[in-house]
Each structure stands twice: as structure tokens, then as C-alpha cells.
Amino acid sequence: MYCKLALAAIAAMSMGANAMVVTNPTSTTRASIKRDIKTPDPVPVAGQEAAVELMKTGRMYRYNVANAESSVVSQCEKDVADYTGHKYCVALNSCGSALMLMLKCTGLEYGDKVISNAFTFGAVPSAIEHAGGKAVYVESDYNHVMDVPDLEKKLEANPDCKHVLVSHMRGKVGDMDAILEACKKHDAILLEDCAHSLGVEWQGKHTGHVGKVCGISSQSYKMINSGEGGFLLTDDPDVAARCAVYAGAYEGLASKHMTVPGPEHFGDLPKELPNYSLRMSALAASIIKPQLLSLDERIEKYNRRYNALTAKLEERVGEHMSIPVNTPGVTQPVHDSIQFNLGKHFTEEMIQEFLDECAAHGLPVELFGHKSNARNFVNWGFAPADDPLPMTGEMLSRACDCRMPLMWDDKDFDDMAEVLSEAIESVVAKNA
Numbered sequence: 001m002y003c004k005l006a007l008a009a010i011a012a013m014s015m016g017a018n019a020m021v022v023t024n025p026t027s028t029t030r031a032s033i034k035r036d037i038k039t040p041d042p043v044p045v046a047g048q049e050a051a052v053e054l055m056k057t058g059r060m061y062r063y064n065v066a067n068a069e070s071s072v073v074s075q076c077e078k079d080v081a082d083y084t085g086h087k088y089c090v091a092l093n094s095c096g097s098a099l100m101l102m103l104k105c106t107g108l109e110y111g112d113k114v115i116s117n118a119f120t121f122g123a124v125p126s127a128i129e130h131a132g133g134k135a136v137y138v139e140s141d142y143n144h145v146m147d148v149p150d151l152e153k154k155l156e157a158n159p160d161c162k163h164v165l166v167s168h169m170r171g172k173v174g175d176m177d178a179i180l181e182a183c184k185k186h187d188a189i190l191l192e193d194c195a196h197s198l199g200v201e202w203q204g205k206h207t208g209h210v211g212k213v214c215g216i217s218s219q220s221y222k223m224i225n226s227g228e229g230g231f232l233l234t235d236d237p238d239v240a241a242r243c244a245v246y247a248g249a250y251e252g253l254a255s256k257h258m259t260v261p262g263p264e265h266f267g268d269l270p271k272e273l274p275n276y277s278l279r280m281s282a283l284a285a286s287i288i289k290p291q292l293l294s295l296d297e298r299i300e301k302y303n304r305r306y307n308a309l310t311a312k313l314e315e316r317v318g319e320h321m322s323i324p325v326n327t328p329g330v331t332q333p334v335h336d337s338i339q340f341n342l343g344k345h346f347t348e349e350m351i352q353e354f355l356d357e358c359a360a361h362g363l364p365v366e367l368f369g370h371k372s373n374a375r376n377f378v379n380w381g382f383a384p385a386d387d388p389l390p391m392t393g394e395m396l397s398r399a400c401d402c403r404m405p406l407m408w409d410d411k412d413f414d415d416m417a418e419v420l421s422e423a424i425e426s427v428v429a430k431n432a
Contacts, residue, residue, distance in 0.1 A: 031418035033362035039405040040220045041298070046290040051283055060283045062091075063249075068258045076285035077231070077259045079292050080216070084198075084206040086233040088240035089259040091280035092247055095195040095230030098215030099127035101278070102232055103163060105242040106189050106212060108133050113161035115154050115188070117146050118385065118392040120167035122374040124193055125383035128165065135383045136161060139391040142341055143324040144399065145174035147391060148182065155186040164188045168197035168207055169375075170401070171334050175327055176202050176210040195230070198223040199299045201332035213239055218284070221403070223298070223336065224291045226284040237261035245269045248279040298406060299334050305404060305413050306335035312417040313340070317424045320346070335404070342398040342424075350427050351398060357423035363416060369396030 043051075054060060054072070062073040069075075073091050081089035092098050103114065110132035116124055119140035128135045136158055139150040146166055155161065164183050166174060183190040190210065194200075195217035197207040208214030213236065216222075218229035232243050244260045250270050254260055310323050320343045326333050342351055351367065358365040368375050376396055377385055402420075404413065 030361055030422055031415050033412065033415050033419060035362075035405070035408055035412055037364050037403050037405065038221075039407050041223075041225050041291075041406050043225065043287050044290045044294070047287040050286040050289070054282055054286050060281050062279050062282050062285070063253050063256050064282075065256060068256045071256055071258075072282050072289065073280055073285040074256065074258045076280075076289045076292075077257065079289060080231050081233065081259050083292055083295065084208060084216070084233055086206075086208065086214075087235045087259075088233065088237065088261065090232045090240060090243045090247055090257070091285060092230045092232060092278045093280060094228050094278075095193075095215045095217035095219065096123045096127050096130070097247075097276075097278040098217075098230040098232040099124060099165065099191075099193055100130040101243050101246050101276075102191050102213040102215060102234075102239070103128065103131035103133060103165070104246065105232075105239045106163065106191065108163055112163065113158050114163045114165055115151065115158065115161055116165040117167045117169065118377050118389045119144060119368070119396065120169045120193070120375065121195075122380055123195075124165065124167050125377075125380050129383050133163070135380075135385075137377060137385045137387075137389055137392075139389055140169075140395060141391065142322065142395050143327065144169060144172045144339060144395070145324075145327060146179065148175055148178045150391070151179060151182050155182060155188065159186070161186075162188050163191065165191045165193060166211070167193040167195075168200065170337060170339055171196045171200050172324055172339075173197060173200060173202055173207060173327055173330050176329065180210050194233075195219075195222065197334065199295055199332065199334040200330065203329055204331050208233055209235075212236055218288050223295060223334065224288050226280075226287045229280055229284045229288065231280075237265045241265040241269060242273065245273045246276050246278070248275050248277045250275050299332075301406065302334060302336045302404065305410065306338060308410075309338060309404070309413050309417050312414075313420060316417075316421045319343070320424050320428060336406070337401065337403045339399060339401050341395065342400060344398070346398060346427075347431075348397070350431055353427045353430065354423050355400075357426055358419060361419045361423070363402070363419045365420075366401045367397075368399040368401055369393070375401075 065071040077089040114128045114133040115136045118137035125135045139147040141147045192208050192211035192214035194208045194214045200207045213234040218224040218226040322341045
């Protein structure tokens with residue numbers, strides 16, 4: 001008997017320091033995780049070296065170069081535009097700046113209404129407020145995307161609204177064909193927030209081509225990481241010219257860009273528009289540039305792990321949860337995190353018990369509808385909803401969110417599946 005116990009102890013220790021996973025369902029030992037859920041993607045060595053070399057020269061201001069071709073920011077803009085398939089690209093200090101500028105560059109005036117998702121990050125209504133607009137929110141469904149019937153309803157109720165800003169929150173893309181059709185019907189300009197959808201394709205093209213303008217992000221928890229940063233992308237030359245000037249291309253500095261239109265589109269804009277100094281630094285661009293080379297490889301890795309994780313969850317606890325389904329038309333998803341909705345039989349108390357169970361076993365899971373979550377529209381006191389949003393509120397009350405750090409090992413995601421499944425099973429058993 002003592003020999004068997006010793007062998008069992010040795011076997012348990014050999015499973016590694018990061019987690020212990022139970023293979024015997026009758027055992028009381030629970031899986032746990034000891035990895036940092038907020039581990040960001042590291043900067044490649046090439047990016048580190050480029051940043052150091054740049055700092056040696058001191059030329060971190062994007063326009064402190066002889067010409068556009070020698071600017072690392074201009075080179076980075078070209079690489080981003082080539083990847084997404086857009087004609088014009090302007091690098092900025094954040095995606096929030098890109099969203100604000102796309103509104104101003106497409107004619108938003110102070111007090112104008114902007115229709116957007118009720119489920120998104122607080123930076124989106126913040127950008128609307130920053131641009132001088134007033135947000136009008138559209139319901140989001142259990143697949144975490146814009147509800148098209150409610151979009152039609154809001155456009156009908158707000159005939160003076162000429163901007164629709166659709167946010168692809170957590171890379172989830174709604175029915176863009178139907179959304180575009182609704183915008184055309186009501187003579188509204190469609191814009192896309194692609195902060196979370198770098199690499200995601202709709203009908204075989206990168207997201208951001210259905211709308212007139214889009215913005216992507218290089219904030220640390222996105223597919224490219226420069227700490228902070230963003231890009232405005234468009235095929236419209238007038239929008240691109242205005243954006244470059246607003247961002248800080250004063251006097252004749254637009255000539256030091258490779259992905260903006262010719263001088264005929266700038267005219268007197270440097271004298272007519274304010275300079276908001278929203279430029280991306282050369283340091284950020286030097287860090288981003290090499291990351292673009294590995295995007296497709298990292299997307300494949302994220303998606304493979306996501307598919308394996310969701311298959312395990314659906315098989316084991318699928319009756320207690322639902323996982324958002326990609327909209328038909330999404331030809332390439334990017335799953336760098338997992339979202340799921342706890343079943344409607346979960347009470348508010350049970351949901352909190354589930355979150356506590358996960359946290360106790362090393363896995364912080366966020367509830368989108370939590371009273372402190374910046375993705376919960378009730379927390380946007382600076383841009384409150386005028387109308388009730390019952391569909392979104394119900395969804396958020398049981399919608400959970402968990403990052404899938406690239407630097408974790410495949411085994412860690414087996415452990416994640418165990419922790420999530422065991423937490424659900426424990427709560428269900430406790431409340432049977």
C-alpha cells in the first residue's frame with residue numbers, strides 16, 4: 001500500500017509546477033493554474049534591436065528623417081496597409097485616436113449622433129464623445145455582435161444620424177452585408193472599429209473594407225504590441241489627408257509619408273485644421289514592424305488552441321454554457337481570447353460562485369456585466385444610454401471573458417479547460 005502511495009505522489013509531482021490536472025473524476029483534487037493571465041506577447045528580438053539602434057540616434061520623432069522612405073513609421077504604415085489591403089494608412093498614438101479622427105474626417109459635427117454597439121469597450125463611446133458626438137446604442141446579441149433589427153430600428157428613430165460605428169468586439173464580426181445595407185438605406189456612413197479584429201477576414205477580405213474607414217490597435221493586449229498605438233486605414237484620399245493633418249503633418253510634412261495621397265488632396269488643410277499631435281513615435285513603429293511578419297503564424301496558433309479548448313468545454317459542460325458562433329461571412333476568425341455565456345439557469349449568485357471558483361484555482365475570469373467592467377454600458381456615465389437595452393443587459397449579465405496568452409504552453413489550455421469545467425460542475429452540483 002505504501003509503495004502505491006509513493007508512486008502516486010511521484011506521478012503527481014511529475015505533472016509540472018504550472019498545474020495539476022485530475023484524471024480520476026472521483027478525486028477531490030482540483031486543477032489549478034499558476035501562470036499570469038495578463039502575459040503579453042513579447043517584442044521579437046529584431047524589434048528590440050531596432051528600438052535600441054533608434055534610441056542611439058535619438059531620432060524618435062517620426063518626421064526627423066530625410067525622406068519618407070527612410071522613416072520607420074512610414075515603412076510600418078506601408079506594411080500595415082499591405083497586410084490589410086488598404087490604400088492609405090496613418091499611424092497614431094492609439095486606436096482611440098483613430099476612432100475619434102475617423103469621425104471628424106467623415107464630417108461629424110459637434111452634437112451629431114453616432115450609432116454604435118451597446119457591447120464594446122468604453123474607449124469607443126469615449127472616442128465618440130471626444131469627437132463631439134452623441135452615442136446612440138444598438139443591442140448586441142448572444143453571439144456578442146450588433147443586432148441588425150435593432151440597428152434598423154435605431155436608424156429609423158434617428159433620421160438625423162449619419163454615422164454608424166460598428167465595433168468588432170473581441171474579434172466578433174456581425175452581419176456586415178446587412179449592416180451596410182441598412183446604412184445605405186438611411187444614408188449613414190459606416191465606420192469600423194477593428195481594434196480587436198486584426199487578421200479577421202470578412203468574405204475573404206480583411207475587416208475594415210465594408211466601412212469607409214477603420215482603425216486597428218497596437219495596445220499591449222492586441223495582436224501587435226507597442227504598449228500603445230493605432231492606425232487609421234481607408235481607401236478614401238480625402239479622409240487620409242485630413243487624418244494626417246489632424247495627427248500632426250503640419251506645413252509640408254505629409255511628404256514624409258508613403259501611404260497618404262498626393263499634395264492635391266492636402267491643399268490648405270494644414271492651415272484650416274488643428275494639429276492634435278496624435279502621431280505614432282518611431283520607437284513604437286520599430287517595435288511593431290517585425291511583429292507583422294509573424295502575424296499569420298500566431299493566428300494559426302491562437303485558433304488551433306481555441307478550437308481545442310472550446311471542443312473540450314462543449315463536450316463536458318456544453319449544457320451549462322454557450323459559445324458565440326461566428327457570423328456566416330467570417331472567412332478567417334482570430335481567437336486570441338475565449339468568451340462564453342453561462343446558461344440561463346445560472347442565477348446571479350451562481351455566476352458569482354463560478355467566478356470565485358475559477359479565481360480560487362488560479363484563473364481570473366471576467367464578467368462583462370460586472371458593475372466595474374469598462375465593457376458594461378451602465379458604467380459609461382460620460383455617454384449614457386437614453387433607451388433601455390434589455391437584450392444587451394441580459395447577455396452581459398452572464399457573458400464571461402478569458403484571455404489566451406500566446407506565451408502559455410498547449411498544456412496550460414488543457415488545464416484551463418479543466419478549471420472552467422470543474423468550476424461549472426461544482427456550482428451546478430452545489431445548487432442542485
